[in-house]
Amino acid sequence: MASLPATSTTTTPTGPPTTTGTSTKATRLLGAAAIVGIVWLAAFGLGFSPADVNQRESVRILYVHVPSAWLAYLAFFVTAVASGIYLFSKKHSLGWDRLAGASAEVGVLFMGITLVVGALWGRLTWGVFWEWDARLTSTAFMFVTYIGYLTVRRLGGSHEQRARRSAVLALLAVLEIPLVHWSVKLWRSLHQDATVLRPDGDVKMNGLMLFTLFVGVIAFTLMYMWLVIHRQRTMAAEDALDDAGLDLAIADRKAEHQ
Amino acid sequence: MDRPVVELTGAVAVLGSFPALAGASLVVQRGEIVLLRGPNGAGKTTLLRVCAGLLPLARGTGVVLGCDLATERDAVRRRVGLLGHRNGLYLDLSVAENVRFWGATVGATDDEIDAAMDRLGLSGRLAPLPVRRLSAGQQRRTALACLVARRAELWLLDEPHAGLDATGRDELDATLRQAAASGATVMVASHELERAGSLATRCVDVVAGQVVGPR
Amino acid sequence: MEDAGFIIGSYVVTFGAVGAYALWVLRRARRVTSRLPDDAKPWT
């Protein structure tokens, strides 16, 4: 994201496209803000904030790990809400479907990062890359569920079919995830091996550490919004290309018939 | 004359991003046997699937059996029988079991089901045989018997003569004439121009996703 | 800083992945919108 494409914004009627890419003044501003947020987070997370009393330096990973997890949950929540709106609104506008798809894609990205970084953090604090902790297991489950969702989105068929199928699947995910989380939590409470190796994962954060975490959430939210806006516009452009292709094809077929 | 069974105006239907139907208009009255002629890929099959309420219209309007294709597609589906190259049968079940199953979906009585089997000449030794072991013609007749048992009012047949021998085709024509005579309406998409020509009350050409010739 | 490898590594993984995805989206956006007339782009 270092250099955003400079594009002239003069628009001509349906002449040859003068603007390429999906950037506008607003997204460039948002992108810049996101970059500032990242630099700010890195500076505070790696530099200024103090080490934790018992976790020492590895708490710095949490400033990235926790926000990416929260934003992933937010992304999937947006997907579920957008899917619900698409299904139950009278207009069934495809914009909501594209928002659901874009948000799910960014959610899977963030969830993947959360799992990888979580493993790194687990290695430092728990000494193991993977721990059958209820939260971690549910996170992995959500990751797989939404990869399935993205697969279903690519199944083809008309835009409406894609939209309806994905929306129903997203709402089913809302049904599944609490169920799985609940049963995994019950399952884990059975085998709570309270070894000394496993201090409580949640560090008590205050002062500068809490502030850094807050910066992390802001940075990730800005990134999320920037990514979803661009991804959604790209999907809109792809759909428009299909539709434009449709008009061209109709014209061709009519011509072919004359 | 009561309302036409099928009224399509400027219908556009899309397969993926390809306009299989690009502005087709057509009117079909009750009791007609309409032949849809046209090269492969002209949109005959799509036209049938649109009339059957299966494929939504991307543009244009359509009314089938008094139901609007935009909002009442389920109502259309219940009263229309669409038969493509696949018969929609359960090959492990017998002829009688298939017809009884399809009749039961609309609550048909046993007499109706027996009548449907008789009409298609399936009441004899064929009835208990699993459909898997029947010839193409006998399977086609079983599928038609299921349409009759299901009280379909509009028959949409896609290449029904394909794969049938001479006797099979004659039986099929007889069945279609009988169906039309008893108040059903038939639309046939076919390549067999000379055979279907004699069967149809009207021929319509489908070219490049549009209907040409007498509306 | 102790365990620097893991800690800096997690930042690199995070922002590297986000950056890579962002570039992919921007490149794809440019490729798709280049063939699209302006009126089909509500954001312009």
Place this chain on the structure above:
Amino acid sequence: MRATLRTAWLMARKDLRVEWRSRVALNQILPFAAITMVLFAFAVDRLPAAPGDVDTVLVQLAPGLASLGTVFSLLLLVQRTFAVESEDGALDALRAAGVDATAVFWGKTLAMWIQLAILSALLLGTAVVIYGIEVRWSGVALLVTTWLTATFGLAAVGTLYGGLAAGARGRETLLPLLMLPVVAPVLIGATRAVEAALGTGGTAIADGWPWVGVVAVFAVAFGAGGTLAFGPLIDE
């Protein structure tokens, strides 16, 4: 409502009759499930720690292995029942005839439930025999409740996702990807409940009932989820 139930019962009877005629579940899926139980034994069994020690690895794992065997059988049953539907385009014909999707869902789920229940009963029976487990009478009520609830939940999920995958390209791999994560609550719940019923590893019967609750919630959730979602999922 009554028409839907009638059509659902019609679909269930048809599915069971197709199975009765073709015997695929009986002749192919059941032997496969039995073989997997044997393979599990090869994979996990070690000689008992002390001679005469009854509580071998297999006895401890039996409930889990039976649940796994049931889930894999479910995969095969789902692929079989939707293969029957798409072989000659019957499912498309049903939808083209405006048959209510909810009726199709409940009919197929009921038939799937019956077949899966029989299959998993035989599986658990196999496990009891070849893994050498004594079933205590006090645990039978819990065992039967778990068995019926879990197989119903699995049947509902299998039918729902089977319908989604039926039309899709690459459906052989899509079905496991979509369905296996979802059955986790049943896999966990049913296994713990059966362990409690059999007294595996000393668990008391009372500990099993909360797990049956988990499985029951799952079954109800996917009964409702399927009723609403099946239609849109299999539609054109």
